[in-house]
Amino acid sequence: MTDTNSIKEASYARGVSPLTVTLGFAKILADISATAATREREHRLPHDEITELKALGFGALRLPLDEGGHGVSLGGLFVVARDVAAADSNIAHAFRNHLWQVETALRKKDHPFHAHVLGLTAQRKTVGLSFTESDVTAAGARPTKVLSRLEWDASRDLYVGSGEKVYATGNLYNDAFIGSAVESRAGRTVQYVLERGAGVSNGDDWNGFGQRLTGSGTARFRDVTVPAAHLYPLDPPRPDEAAPWGFTFHQVYLTNCIAGIVRRVALDAVEVLRTRSRNFYHGEAAHPADEPVLQSQLGRIRAYAASVEATADRAVAALQRAWDAYGTSGEYEATLAATLVASEAKVVIDDLAPQIASWLIDLGSGSVVSRFGALDRHWRNIKVIASHNPRLYKERLLGQHLLTGHLPPTGTFF
The missing domain is CATH 2.40.110.10 (Butyryl-CoA Dehydrogenase, subunit A, domain 2)
Structure with missing residues (x-):
């Protein structure tokens, strides 16, 4: 009899986490992943895929079980969202504004406006922004x-x-x-x-x-x-001593999406090497999968991809600590720390992720540049997500903070 943990580990190797398997999202994500390149080539909007994810409760992950949700932690939300991004980063990105609004509403659920948002979420609807x-x-x-x-x-x-x-x-x-x-x-x-x-x-x-x-x-x-x-009515103003960095979720979510793309790059790299039939003419092995240079390149991709995910996990953990400190005397310090850690993660991942996507092309050479496989989408998607809130300003802020204690901006566009 197959051990359940082995099944979960095997599932993760296919791009999804044990939590996603437990919640019942593994099949839809496998289907989304299998058709992602086709959607890219044909510019087919993922209406059906998003509709199915809504029905399964992806948009209601954070709602308590007795309120129509899955009751996962904030960290758990990012785990599943990264799995979605590994299947198709477009779909994960499309849910960002809804998921942020749910987070906001969970903190203020006694306010009738936010209660309305949570009610729609419990009905498996998603809420966009027109602020x-x-x-x-x-x-x-x-x-x-x-x-x-x-x-x-x-x-x-x-x-x-x-x-x-x-x-x-x-x-x-x-x-x-x-x-x-x-x-x-x-x-x-x-x-x-x-x-x-x-x-x-x-x-x-x-x-x-x-x-x-x-x-x-x-x-x-x-x-x-x-x-x-x-x-x-508008939300009442928060106390003066409350932490002003209310939008770190946005940045961590986008960085988390890039981490998902990088995981897909690593998975695609394995498939590329396994399915290549011809080695370089100056190679040392009969088959590309046995070529030492290509094995080394695959190992490099895996190692760097793991580092990207670990860096994203650090930012998620800091955001979780800030969430846990909400309304307490430690809120200001924890939220500031989360914003700085999110900035650090963005600087590192925005640099590494495009390079990892480029290594995938190196691994496959001319055999993977066909538009049919749409492998170029990984680099393009990474760069477009990374263009949100340019890392150059994050780098400067991190340096300023070390030198003078300069505080981060508080607006959504940082």
Whole structure:
């Protein structure tokens, strides 16, 4: 009889963790991985795959069991999300904004706005963001609200608004959207929950050279309607002594996605070497898999990939400690530490990951440059994810902090 642990270890070698196996995601991720190259070649948006992941509760991983979720820890969320990224980084990336919003809501679940978000999540729906938009033509432009104003329509007993958001990652696949706006009756700024319906459209007009299937095009809201019951007061301000670094999750999640891609590179490297039929003409072995130089290159890929995952794990662990310290006297110190560790991880992984993806091409040489295998997508996807919040500023911040104690910025774009 086969030992269960052996099955789990074998599953990890195929790109998924024991936790993912236990939660029942292994099969869908195997299917997603098997079809990822085809989707890339054909530019087929992963609507069906994301729908199935929603139904299985990927978006509700962090909800307690008795509230319709899987009850995993924050660290567990990143374990499963990395497995998703190893199968298809586009899909993992598309869930980022929803998963961040769930984290926010879990901390503030007594507030009716956040309770609404958690209720949608329990229904296996995902929630996108329509909080801010920037004037992309102006250098250093400040973000503005997407639905800047909601006008009251007394004849229909609801609010109506319009707006547009570019780079709306994941919104193509989301069931609802949240944001803030000024409502016309009282002239106050409120938070809203807008469910997908008439007037909501998403363009697949994202033209990046990587992460092409994330649904990162333009989200348009034309005369969309929001019931008065779905408008909520703003969150109360946090105490002055509370930690101001509330967005480290974003950075760790993206770095975690890159770690997933690197794992896929290592797995693909094994397949490339096993399936190559011809060795280099100046090689020493009859078959590429027996070629010492290529075995060494495969070992290098494996070692560096393991180092990338370990570095990402360190950032996840720091974020978990910051989460555990929320609302305590140790929150400030733990959250600052998490932001610095996340910056360190980004600097290292953004440097190493593209190199590892390049080594995959070296391993296969001319036999793997065909567009059919789409192996170039790994390097392209890594570079596009890494372009979020450039590492150059992280490097400077880390140096400044060591020299003078200079603190990190507190906004979402760092």
